[in-house]
Amino acid sequence: MIRMSDKSTIPFGPQHPVLPEPIHLKLVVEDEKVVEAYPSFGFVHRGLEMLVQKKDFNQMVYVVDHICGICSAMHGQAYCQAVEELIGIDVPERAKYLRVVWAELHRIHSHLLWFGLLADAFGFENLFMLSWRIREKIMDILEATAGNRVIISVNIVGGVRRDIDTEQAKWLLDELKEVEEGLKELEKIVKNNYTIKQRTVGIGVLSKDDAYMFGAVGPTLRGSGVPIDMRTTGYAAYGNLDFEPVVETDGDTYARTIVRVREMFQSIDLVKQAINKMPEGEINVKVKPNLPAGEVITRVEQPRGEVFYYIKSSGGKNLDRLRIRTPTFANLASLLHMLPGSTLADVPVLVLTIDPCISCTER
Amino acid sequence: MGLKEFVEKSFKKSPWVLHYNCSSCNGCDIEILACMTPLYDMERFGMVNVGNPKHADILVVTGTVNHKNKEVLKNIYDQMPEPKVVVAVGVCAATGGIFREAYNVLGGIDKVIPVDVYVPGCPAKPEAIIDGLYKAAEILKEKYEKMGKAEEVLK
Amino acid sequence: MINSREVKVDEIEKEAKYYYDNGYRFVTETCLEEDGKFKIIYTFEREYELENFHVYVNPAEEVPSISKIYFAALLVENEIQELFGVKFKNLAIDFEGLLFLGEYSPISPQASIEIMRRDKGDKNE
Amino acid sequence: MIKEIGIFIVAVILAPLIGGFLSGIDRKLTAFIQGRYGPPIWQPFYDVIKLLYKQRLLVNDFQVFSAYMYLLSAILSVGLFAIKGDLLMILFIMSLGLVFYIAGALSTKSPYSQVGAQRELMQMLAYEPMLIFFAIAVYNVTGSFNLAQIMTHGKLLLDLPLMFILLGLVLTIKLKKSPFDLSASEHAHQELVRGILTDYSGPYLALIHIADWYELVLILAMIAILWSQNLVIGALIALATFFVDIVIDNITARMTVKWMLAFSWSISILFTIVNIAYIYFRR
């Protein structure tokens, strides 16, 4: 007698249109209800951490920039901050502000991108188009200021490579105003659309304690009511800027969406503040070609949460060890917690609710 | 216009795109997605993203091949019906780009499947991707013409 | 610079429990090679303050997993097990070395000390 | 008889042209709604022709039969509609085709197409009763299921305003548009890859597309006969419904199966009862 299993198993990925990135979930479902989910990663694993052995610490900036195309500048920033701390140099003030500007622009573009994908995951094509349309403005800004649309590679150890002059700054603020208008429209849509609420409210609920103990970070954590935001530690120029972590308390997909939408407004505000407060001056300092020995941990708030950089050096041009724990990696545990018990239709939404970035995760 | 011409034109006018991200850094992927969005709108050329190899004519691959996804890439390629064209977007897909030396990377996708069009750039600009796809559509048409002959030979 | 204290391998669980009970959040574990041994740094956080401790592991030793205490440690421990070849015991879910690497990838690629041999058949899922 | 055969053939030839054209308009309009230009109007024809001449990729033999069955029954139902057959019978023939379409998808062993097929079954469960309700309501007004007789009535819309809305709903479900694009969707990005269509490929996918066009025309025709006094107006009403459906597609997210069943059943039962009560009240 050939007995098939009582439950259905459905592969979700690696090639799947909802997730632009390859990740495989083996879903065990009953009717449409997901009973268990077994993840399998590694389709993007390249082994970039080990490139420290082959590239010197200056070249590594470009490598970490290419860890991910979405949060690339912030990876560079985190890495540079770590190395700078290791060497013990102080970055010029202007560079710090510039880093804030680009980081926050990245945050906006990343959130808009995510928002589009989420809309796509619950089948709202028009919203996807809308949010990506708004996003193109940011891409233009990035290209105009840094030279590339996606991987801008502006950070180097000791500062930044490019400057934003006053004229460009003014243009940038004008463009941001338009983005802000678009975002307002977007916010209204999210808050008032019945179907979106049906698909997000109460989906993927993560309680405050769970979120905290599963080590969730970023909007995933803040959507559950825990106000942890690395930017409040005041790295780069954040110490001089005025902002509060965005927190929502419901802990469901909707709350996380709202957190991200509000963060975009916050980011626009931060960019404005940074540009207004930006002092004149140098944008980078020269660094010596050799590193001192030591280990450093830095943490930087990425769009998806805090990234954790550990570097260890024992002198020389190359680092001994670079270790990156990305926000998605930290959030995956929460995802695995949320998946069982959801419905199949909600799986894409749930996967996207933590805003997964697999290339970050797997490096 | 005769039927034959119309069919050939159809192949050029309706290339369906399948996008597979094969350990890329997302940079190229989001640019491909950007091609679908209103500002670049690749649907003007009849290109739609189908997400299913069995419906696709053009396989757009970003990123390098690593040990885990080379089979996936091969499977997807095999499940596409002829005529089919492969476009490698980004330098990763061409040679492995900056990841070449990492331990889990095999190199460009041409190590696994034949590639027809290379779109350089890191990431490739949306304009370049559209160029690439347009070129791919032309190659698709040529391949169809060749395939028709192959079929005649079979008969 | 980081400060971290050394603990013994069999005290890991106790320490983790201590942090758990005191409301610390798990951040990550970092593995590196030092003088033919593996050093695993455990990092916890409370109110933006990091707390670290580390252990030295002999290549042949098995490390007790804290994934039963902190579920979040599951992935990182699997990762270390896979990329370095350090064996963890009592993992909540053991991916058996197929979390990141494929069947034909190099074995424990981030470590120069090789301890793991792959003798499993087809499990590439 | 000869005349009827003539009409049958003409309808069968015209319907896919109209259907393809409409779906071209659909795509163009959707594009405009999203702020872009979109494909040329003739795009669906290019697509289908291209698919027809692609290589055949088969998973099993039954697939082929299913695709043909789906297409042929769609053709038959449109033809019968054109020669003014029995409304109920047309609906049954439509569902015959669907049975094969779904069974074909179920038989292919791809998890996505199977889940898609299951969902399509649910969708069928949602709209099939609506269509029968519609037929019944029409009967209650005109006293007949025969289209010829139904069409003598002229302004059915005034009697059946709610059933008209139901038909609009059916159209949305049939077109696989948001919020009901569960089993597959017009757009690629959805959780089931292409859902029920996943394993149909090449020429067979083309057959299914053509069949979809037939069904689109059929449902639009059903809407049109609500104003059979002047079929031009009827056609305009149908097109307006089509337009509204496209707009709805663009302002809603995809919903879940559960929601769809609950919604469509409660709406259809409520609307039918209210509407029929209204008919008797008007008498």
Next chain:
Amino acid sequence: MQSNLLLLSIIFPIIAGIIVLFLRQSSIRKAFIATSLGVIVLLSLIMLATLKVPDIFNSPAYYNGMDVAIKIGDFALLLYVLYISFKIKEWRATFFAVLQLVPLIYFEFFMLKEHEVAMFLVDELSIIMNLIISIVGSLIALYAFGYMDHHEEEKHVSPTRQPRFFAIILIFLGAMNGVVFSNNLMWMYFFWEVTTLSSFMLISHDQTEEAIRNAARALWINMMGGVTLLLGIIFIYTNYNTISLVDVLSIKDTEHILLPMFFIAFAAFTKSAQLPFQSWLLGAMVAPTPVSALLHSSTMVKAGIYVLLRFSPLFRNTLLSDFIAIYGAFTFLATAFLAISQSNAKRILAYSTVSNLGLMIASIGINTSSAIAAAILLLIFHAVSKALLFLCVGTIEQHIGSRDIEDMKGLVNRMPVTATITFIGILTIMAAPFGMLVSKWLIIEVAANQIWISGILAIGSALTVLYYTRWIGNLLSGTYFSKRSGEHINTAIGISLYSLTAIAIVLSFTISTLYNMLVMPQILNMKMDVALKAVKGYLYTSNGGFTIYPIFITIGIAIVLSLISIRKSTRIAVKTTPYTAGLTYAEEDGYDVRNYYLTTFATEGILTKYFNYISVVLIAVILGGAIL
């Protein structure tokens, strides 16, 4: 002569059955049974050809003997039921047996004034029933040759219990003929009880605990029906002083008829396993499959429908009739719902049977000429198709050891013939242009101005399509890489499967002839105007029409085209694996999707509970309709 023929068609199977009991040698027994079955079929064909119906037939020479025998039989049967109910401690059966015994004694000895009534009333309805009983019944019995051998082998039954089995089957066939031919209501009652008893004995055939428990349930529920049937007859007699069916049917003054009609309808409900009595039919699925096919889908449960049809003119245009319609429609919908949550093929078929019986009852309740026609058509087509499906499931179960439709995934590769036949069987039961669907069309068409009923029917039919479609999908699933194997089919099994398939298709194909020959005259008998006409595959009423040939042609074209396409494909097509998101496809432990059983909405248990409550209320309403 003709009445002797009728008598023979009742007596012969019974005698043959008794003889079979003593034939211990397998080959002789089989030969004997086969000949008897042949005789039975022949008899019914002769009757079809020669009987001038409708008419009453009498054979005074045998009347008294029969009558006395039946009277004795009545008591013997009830006492036997008492005995077994004691033995298996089924007190409800005891209770109902006593409840029958007491009125029976009173009725037979103190009320009934002896006067002779005609023995047989035969009209087209009886002929139809008789044809179903003999032809379908014989084919099923033939099938049982192969089935029972395998069954006993599997269960290690020794010594063989086959003589008992076939004896009961044969006796049952005779009894069924008795039910449909009898003019004397008391005879009908007797045969009715015989069918109950044979059902009990066949359900408990395997003698397992579960079998006995379920058989006991079937027994007591059907005994309850027996009580009400008897009560109905007694009421009729007290009011109209007759137990002759012909006389009853010609009653003009219908003032007192409704209450007995309710009782009879109640009996019909129990026999047809309508809600809330469906549990016995589901339990009966433990019986060997031929039993399920014969008794519990195609013939015995139809006795209820037959009785209702028979008496339907008496309650035409009454509130009772309307309520029966609603009740039937409700059963149709509710059991269709229940069927959706099932993955056990036999339970699906059982629920579907109940559901279809409900549909027939609903259309009898609607009680217009087209509705009755639809009911009769349904009766015919359902009997053939459902028997076929049951037999298919039986065959499949013996091969793969499971009757779960999930286990039938890819069956077409393992058992190509049976799977194809099952596929066709399912098609004949749910898809146009086959008879079942045509009848359904007719019912919806005639019910169109009864909103409640038509609404229920609309949803119910969609549900029916749902649970059959996914079964088809499972049967035919597979890829070019699936393991294939040939199939060996036992001759007896083969003959019956093939002939049933052929009958199912041919009957659908010749639906207009069938209608004109057998159904329409029956409608006329019932003194109704014929609204439904049929010519050359075109059935039409004044409201609409259904034509079947174009659909057959369509299917034909599809077959031809796909054959061409597949043949062409072998040259240029690539046989590929199903899409699995890019993972390497593995045929055996690939990804697998079960059907949706909607268990997240409601489970069978809960639904059954609520549906039972509703149905009890509905029966109470029917009673109200009868009294008012």
Next chain:
Amino acid sequence: MLDMLKNVVSNLTHKPVTRKYPFEKREPFEKARGRIENDIDKCILCGICQRVCPSNCIQVNRKEGRWAFQPFECIICGACVESCPTKSLTMAKEYRPISNEKYEIVQKKEVQNPPNKDKKEGV
């Protein structure tokens, strides 16, 4: 849903925002990084570019006077351009055109022209 409707209506009444590439080409931004170009005349073959390149895609061979560049490995980061002492390396704003095959750009110092010589790369 009405907010979305407003958006729909405004989109329908306005011209699409699509940039009609390739029919209308946009001017690249001032700072855009398109592709690197080497003015071999200015190049002194110092090899700094080779050393800073994170992607190892420049090979300078002073003896042979050969400056080789793998355009399909270059990530267009601009590090080489910034560090080139003679500014012989420049960043062009236009992106590198697509191609049917990979190639290598080899420039020789001694040879006057042609400056660009394409050669298929043998990977």
